[in-house]
Amino acid sequence: MTVSIAHLGPSGTYAEAAALAYAQSLTQNTGEDTMLCPCSSISQTLWTVSKGDANIGVVPVENSIEGSVTVTLDTLWQIGSLQIQQALILPINHALISPAQNFADIQVVYSHPQGLAQCQGWLEKYLPDVPLIAKNSTTEALDHVRDETHTAVISSLRAAELYQLPVLAYPINDYPDNCTRFWVVSLQPSGPGKYTSLGFSVPANVPGALAKPLTIFAERGINLSRIESRPSKRSLGDYLFFMDLEADSHDQSVQSALAELRSFTETLKIFGSYTLLNLN
Numbered sequence: 001m002t003v004s005i006a007h008l009g010p011s012g013t014y015a016e017a018a019a020l021a022y023a024q025s026l027t028q029n030t031g032e033d034t035m036l037c038p039c040s041s042i043s044q045t046l047w048t049v050s051k052g053d054a055n056i057g058v059v060p061v062e063n064s065i066e067g068s069v070t071v072t073l074d075t076l077w078q079i080g081s082l083q084i085q086q087a088l089i090l091p092i093n094h095a096l097i098s099p100a101q102n103f104a105d106i107q108v109v110y111s112h113p114q115g116l117a118q119c120q121g122w123l124e125k126y127l128p129d130v131p132l133i134a135k136n137s138t139t140e141a142l143d144h145v146r147d148e149t150h151t152a153v154i155s156s157l158r159a160a161e162l163y164q165l166p167v168l169a170y171p172i173n174d175y176p177d178n179c180t181r182f183w184v185v186s187l188q189p190s191g192p193g194k195y196t197s198l199g200f201s202v203p204a205n206v207p208g209a210l211a212k213p214l215t216i217f218a219e220r221g222i223n224l225s226r227i228e229s230r231p232s233k234r235s236l237g238d239y240l241f242f243m244d245l246e247a248d249s250h251d252q253s254v255q256s257a258l259a260e261l262r263s264f265t266e267t268l269k270i271f272g273s274y275t276l277l278n279l280n
């Protein structure tokens, strides 16, 4: 069987780079053939997998500078049935791709909002008055750049090579250790793994509504590596909480913590346990 892997497209995105690395490790470990399926947005990537139109999806979830990729959390919550199979960490180094001869000729810069945000200090310093335009991915505008000498795109060196476009500046990310964590998701149950991710809503916006869930893990010595709140979209001030635990949901102590957590939450969704793979 050929395993189809959905990711944010078009060709050359960081998500594609992460999906390619995952595909390689899958082929090495299982001998299975893989096929990449580019999608028009991160949410479409997740919906494609949830509908069974691809076996696996690779989506960004958190950047070391900019924090959460909120559309991933929101869509995972909305879908509910996807399970995380693996986390991947990809170093992110951005290039300014443009046929312009110098910075003074650039009149507009395109990129994914994460790409623009990860380079905001550099942009303020070198292109202070240039309009920044958000696209669905770092590569979406690359096809237009070739004929428009006054435009620039923030994307990877790999993308510049793929589209055969010149690089005007590199690296331009504000912090050298910039990296993004991706999740590999599918409809299959997740395996054992060192990390567990979950999301929950609480029954009422009352004092201590979050304190109890936190205590449940603290009492058992289970470390939380991330906590994130997102608007529930039901009413102003009503939130969902997403947590990453440094523990396997198959462990006895985590099982009992989750059983107790269920009684203090309105809806609890366990997104699975997984291991972490550093891509270099």
Ligand SMILES: O=C(O)C(=O)C[C@]1(C(=O)O)C=C[C@@H](O)C=C1
Residues within 6 Å of the ligand: 008, 012, 013, 014, 015, 016, 060, 063, 069, 092, 112, 114, 115, 136, 137, 138, 139, 180
């Ligand atoms: O637009 C891309 O190239 C993506 O893969 C998306 C994305 C993101 O959403 O965080 C992935 C990694 C980088 O942080 C910048 C953009």
